[in-house]
Amino acid sequence: xxxxxxxxxxxxxxxxxxxxxxxxxxxxxxxxxxxxxxxxxxxxxxxxxxxxxxxxxxxxxxxxxxxxxxxxxxxxxxxxxxxxxxxxxxxxxxxxxxxxxxxxxxxxxxxxxxxxxxxxxxxxxxxxxxxxxxxxxxxxxxxxxxxxxxxxxxxxxxxxxxxxxxxxxxxxxxxxxxxxxxxxxxxxxxxxxxxxxxxxxxxxxxxxxxxxxxxxxxxxxxxxxxxxxxxxxxxxxxxxxxxxxxxxxxxxxxxxxxxxxxxxxxxxxxxxxxxxxxxxxxxxxxxxxxxxxxxxxxxxxxxxxxxxxxxxxxxxxxxxxxxxxxxxxxxxxxxxxxxxxxxxxxxxxxxxxxxxxxxxxxxxxxxxxxxxxxxxxxxxxxxxxxxxxxxxxxxxxxxx
Numbered sequence: 001x002x003x004x005x006x007x008x009x010x011x012x013x014x015x016x017x018x019x020x021x022x023x024x025x026x027x028x029x030x031x032x033x034x035x036x037x038x039x040x041x042x043x044x045x046x047x048x049x050x051x052x053x054x055x056x057x058x059x060x061x062x063x064x065x066x067x068x069x070x071x072x073x074x075x076x077x078x079x080x081x082x083x084x085x086x087x088x089x090x091x092x093x094x095x096x097x098x099x100x101x102x103x104x105x106x107x108x109x110x111x112x113x114x115x116x117x118x119x120x121x122x123x124x125x126x127x128x129x130x131x132x133x134x135x136x137x138x139x140x141x142x143x144x145x146x147x148x149x150x151x152x153x154x155x156x157x158x159x160x161x162x163x164x165x166x167x168x169x170x171x172x173x174x175x176x177x178x179x180x181x182x183x184x185x186x187x188x189x190x191x192x193x194x195x196x197x198x199x200x201x202x203x204x205x206x207x208x209x210x211x212x213x214x215x216x217x218x219x220x221x222x223x224x225x226x227x228x229x230x231x232x233x234x235x236x237x238x239x240x241x242x243x244x245x246x247x248x249x250x251x252x253x254x255x256x257x258x259x260x261x262x263x264x265x266x267x268x269x270x271x272x273x274x275x276x277x278x279x280x281x282x283x284x285x286x287x288x289x290x291x292x293x294x295x296x297x298x299x300x301x302x303x304x305x306x307x308x309x310x311x312x313x314x315x316x317x318x319x320x321x322x323x324x325x326x327x328x329x330x331x332x333x334x335x336x337x338x339x340x341x342x343x344x345x346x347x348x349x350x351x352x353x354x355x356x357x358x359x360x361x362x363x364x365x366x367x368x369x370x371x372x373x374x375x376x377x378x379x380x381x382x383x384x385x386x387x388x389x390x391x392x393x394x395x396x397x398x399x400x
Contacts, residue, residue, distance in 0.1 A: 001315040004361040009151045009179060009294060009352035010319060014245070015204045021248040022206065025241040033238050034227065043240045050247025054211050057250040058177075058196065059187040066212045066230045067243050071178035072102035073223070074197035074212040075145075077234070078174040079106045081220035082143050082195065083115060086172065090140030091115045094133060096157075097337035098122045099147050100176055104333070107145075116140070124339045125286040126155035134165045144173045148196075149180040152321060152334045152350060153285030154294035156180065163192040172218065178202055178210075182253040183291060184261065194218050200242070204355075205249030209242035256355075264293030264353045267362050271295050271351060274366030278373055284335060284348070293353040298335065301383035302376040303346045310372040316365055319350040 005013075025046060031039030033047050048062070055062045068074045083093055095107050097119045107117045118136045122128050128146055144166050149156045159175050166173040174195040177186050181196070182203025188196055195218065200209040214220060214233075226235030253260075272295045275281055280300035299307065304320025311318055321332040335345035351365070377383040 004316045004357075004364060006316065006318045006351040006353060006357065006361075006365065008354035009202075009350065011201045011207065012204045012354055013356070014201075014206055015249065015252060017252060018205055018245045018248045022241040022245040025244050029240075031240075033240060034229070043238075046240060046244050047238055050243045050250075053247035053251045053254075054198075057186070057254045058181060058198065058213060059189050060213050061216065063231075064188075064213050064216055066214055066234050067238065067246075068210045068212055068234060069208055069239070070210045071100075071176070071197050071199035071202070074178075074199070074210050075100065075102040075174075075176050076106045077212055077220070077223050078195040078197060078214075079103060079143065079145050080110060081223060082172050082174065082218070083110055084221040085219040086142035087115075090138075090142045092118070092138050092140035092142065094118045094120060094136050094141060094144045096120050096122055096128045096146050098126050098128070098150055098153075098155075098334045099145070100151065100178070103145055103147070103176055122155075122337050125289075126150055126153045126284070126334065126338050127286060127289070128157050128162070130158055130161040130165055133162050137165075137169050137171065141169070141171050144171055146173075146175055147179075148175045148177040148186070148191075149184070149291050150285065150334060151179040151294075152332065152348075153296045153338070154290035155286040156184070156289050156291065159191050159193065166194075167192060179291060182250065182257075183293065185257065188213050188215070195220075200246035200249050203249050203253040206242045206245040208239060209246040211246065260355050261292045263355060264357070267353045267357055267359065268293055268295045268351075270359065271353070271362050271365065274362075275369060278370050281373070284338065284340065291352075294350070295353075296348070296350045298340055298344050299347040299349060299373055300344060301347070301380050302373065304348045306376045307347075307349050307372060310375065311365075311368070314364075314368045314372075316368065319352070320348045321350070 029042050031043040033044040051062045051065045055065050111117055120132050120136055146157055146162055163173050172194040175193050177196050178199045180186055181198035194215045196213040198211055201207045222233050224235045229235055282298050284296045308320055331342045331345045332348055
């Protein structure tokens, strides 16, 4: 049975070119970048080359790239580090209700330290209204953090408009671009953000390598203290092979982005059209302003776990909710924030597509999925009772 991998938002296979670029730094070029002799200097140069490659992907300066271990670390670093650095001017933060858990939980940890956090709502497409952000600003507001694109429903947020508001009020703005950087054009100068998070494995690089963009002159306090690595902002011996891999993956993404986007978008449209033919299945996220390779749905009367298990039996790998919440068997906070009834949010299914997917694989999924839905509904007492019907709840409509 062939595997059809439709969970690229969770992670991606590493490209062969990335793996080949990393190999020498595991054995021959094993030096510590802080060492003064040739092995160390070669490792240092490799790190700086990668910094240039990552910077080019998002149109930043190399000096504005700080390497981290994950997108979660970058989000923690940006939110907590900037909040702490600016607390003398105020202790109020604004984030959206549709953020990744690494932002939501960081905000909650800051609340325990005396900060005040406003969680702005999203509409039924998962979109933040810039005017709502503006109305939430107080004299104490120092940091705003709004996700660039949702890894769960795919909606791309109006960051540029929010940045204009933040700039007008002299508030620093961070965006979590882990799901978007390397998958759609991301230009920090165009977006006018002060900080941005990205992660290598989202664009076919290695896990354990990520970065944070920090605009020149922006103040931040380190999360990790120790040596002078990363300009004294993030201590610890650099993971040279992973950083090299991230640099190579960034270089390849920058070169191939239009081709990659066109490929996954046409697959996503084909999949969406096929799945929406099933009765009482609803698209989640914005119908147009979304990541090109992500299709997310809620299916009435059944739960995501059952769908995943039966899809798995057919060799189809997908997700229910985000990769960080799907095993918790809890209602997706992102879907709930969008107005999806809690009961229905358990019927989440997410297909995220990649450059290795084919039309044949999509057609196989379109053929198998209706049978899976029917089988689960035939066993579900809720289908007979009409539990969770959108028409009764006043929630999302077909294609909304």
